[in-house]
Amino acid sequence: MSGKERQRLDKILAHMGFGTRKQIxxxxxxxxxxxxxxYAKDSGMQVTPTLDQIIVDDEVVKYREFIYLMMNKPQGVLSATEDHFTETVIDLLEPMHAVFDPFPVGRLDKDTEGLLLLTxxxxxxxxxxxxxxxxxxxxFAMIQGVVxxxxxxxxxxxxxxxDGYLTLPAELKILQSGHQSEIELTIYEGKFHQVKRMFEAIGKKVIFLKRLSMGSLLLDETLEPGEYRELTEEEIGIIHLLT
Structure with missing residues (x-):
């Protein structure tokens, strides 16, 4: 649904979270x-959301088609849109963002935290x-064993x-080596449980895992686990460059 096209007024307002079509x-x-x-006289009137000024209860409607969110995903929450038994990242969103029906881009394991993009x-x-x-x-990972x-x-x-799959070359940086090591690892693909399985392949175990970045998009370290914010214009530009 492009903001440059003429659309029904009730469809636009429903998309922006102002209520159901009946309520509108x-x-x-x-x-x-x-x-x-x-005053609007008909909920089905055709308007161009990026050109026409729409006001609801003295609030100017700032139309947008897409939403881009950065979350510091907490442990214990699923990277999914819904689950009958476990809390998902969508459950953490405010209604004003949830109304856009965003979904996580890729997955982080339930016990992994860090950067997750939703759109x-x-x-x-x-x-x-x-x-x-x-x-x-x-x-960033904490590893049981000397790296x-x-x-x-x-x-x-x-x-x-x-499963016999040979991973692409990855960059392993040792931050601290000991009985419990700390590392940073950069990978260029996204196989199921890949980081954990890579360390298992060399006889070691991941005991904590946090994603720090995707390309040039860095996790906002001011976000506590479970918190999120909208991407800045600069960050939206960064993720579009990645594609």
Whole structure:
């Protein structure tokens, strides 16, 4: 639904979260909606949302087709739109954002936290997730076991996962090595449980995992786990460049 096309007034207002079409029809009857300074008389009237000024209860309707959110996904929450038994990332959204029906771009495991992008821009999401794009994703992880330079070399060559798949070369940075090591890992694909399985392939276990970035899009470190915000114009430009 492009903002440059003429559309039904009730469809636009429903898309922007002002209520159901039935509720909007009632609002129009009560003279609570104006278009270009005149009271709307018909919920089915055709307007161009980016050109015509629509006001509801003294609030100017700022139309937008797509929404882009950055979330610091917390542990214990599913990267899904709905689940009958477990809380999902959509359950964390305010109604003003949930009304756009955004969905997570890709998945983070239930026990993984960090950067998660949510949008209703299906074309952008499809391009970001395309295996051909090789969008780099960087993670911070705590590892049970000593991570060594040999592990760095192995990851740089690619390692065989438990199903025989050879990963693309990955960049392993050792922040602290010991019985419990801290690392950053950049991968260029998104196989199921990939980071955990890569470390399992070298005999080690991930005990904490957090995604820090997707391409040049960095997690806002001021966001506590479970918090989110809309992307800035600059950040929206960054994710479009990734595609």
């Amino acid at each position: 029809k009632k609002m129009i009857k009560e003279k609570r909606v104006t278009v270009n300074g005149a 209703n821009d299906g074309q952008l999401a499809h391009q970001l997730l395309s295996p051909k794009k090789h969008v780099p994703k960087t993670y 060594t330079e040999e592990d760095q070399k192995a990851f740089h060559k690619g390692v065989y996962l438990d």
